[in-house]
Amino acid sequence: MPMEIPRTDVLITLMGAPHADDLITTTLRLIEAMLTRGGRVQVWACGYATLLTQRALGDSKPRNPGDWSTDYPSTAAVVEALLDAYPDRLFWYGCRFCSDDRGAVDHLPRVRLRPPAGYAANVSAAAKTMLLGVI
Amino acid sequence: MSAAPWSEHLLVETHGPWAGPGCAAFLRDAAALVHAGRRTLVLLVQDGVLAALPHGPGALDELMDAGGAVWVDRYSWVHRGLSTVDPAAGVTWVGMDEVAGRVLDPAVQVVWH
Numbered sequence: 001m002p003m004e005i006p007r008t009d010v011l012i013t014l015m016g017a018p019h020a021d022d023l024i025t026t027t028l029r030l031i032e033a034m035l036t037r038g039g040r041v042q043v044w045a046c047g048y049a050t051l052l053t054q055r056a057l058g059d060s061k062p063r064n065p066g067d068w069s070t071d072y073p074s075t076a077a078v079v080e081a082l083l084d085a086y087p088d089r090l091f092w093y094g095c096r097f098c099s100d101d102r103g104a105v106d107h108l109p110r111v112r113l114r115p116p117a118g119y120a121a122n123v124s125a126a127a128k129t130m131l132l133g134v135i
Numbered sequence: 136m137s138a139a140p141w142s143e144h145l146l147v148e149t150h151g152p153w154a155g156p157g158c159a160a161f162l163r164d165a166a167a168l169v170h171a172g173r174r175t176l177v178l179l180v181q182d183g184v185l186a187a188l189p190h191g192p193g194a195l196d197e198l199m200d201a202g203g204a205v206w207v208d209r210y211s212w213v214h215r216g217l218s219t220v221d222p223a224a225g226v227t228w229v230g231m232d233e234v235a236g237r238v239l240d241p242a243v244q245v246v247w248h
Contacts, residue, residue, distance in 0.1 A: 009239055022181050022214075023149065029210070033235035130238070130245050 011126030016133020047135035151182035162194035
């Protein structure tokens with residue numbers, strides 16, 4: 001049975017690699033701001049952006065030698081906190097092909113992996129689609 | 136053919152003028168939309184804020200002269216050590232809340248570069 005895709009105001013197709021620039025910071029800021037305003041948002045992580053939600057990342061980034069006592073949350077922890085805060089308005093999908101191709105096989109429980117052919121259904125479920133970054 | 140549901144364009148520039156000619160070309164695209172009578176807003180974010188430095192690309196002046204609005208993400212500006220530098224005249228400081236408001240508006244089409 002096909003997965004039901006909840007309708008959202010915006011679909012963010014996130015294709016940029018996590019550390020190529022500050023795209024991920026900008027994207028997470030925008031997602032949080034839209035949710036704070038009451039918006040419904042879905043994210044389709046593609047390419048190296050599928051690495052963002054791996055459970056192997058743990059809750060924190062490696063310690064910063066220049067600021068030893070500060071805890072820097074991992075991207076997985078940030079995404080999980082957003083999913084916890086907005087369980088009915090934020091939906092996070094990952095491209096199964098891109099994920100498998102990169103060995104990213106253990107994601108946060110609420111990240112739903114989807115086949116590339118399923119992308120059209122996500123687009124159809126969103127009032128607006130944005131494409132951020134390139135693979 | 137039915138009319139497009141959006142009446143306003145939000146163009147998001149993230150690369151800036153030193154990454155190549157794409158930034159200026161994107162700003163010229165925005166100016167073309169303005170000249171075509173479309174309400175057009177450009178957001179400069181990440182390295183894109185560098186286009187708002189004084190004496191930046193002429194395409195930014197052309198865009199604003201044509202009537203296009205330019206927003207600059209204050210976080211990106213400060214993050215690049217520019218807090219003591221004034222941006223080009225005519226731009227508007229914004230935070231992500233204002234951007235989210237435009238993105239969620241059904242009348243606004245978003246293009247990300």
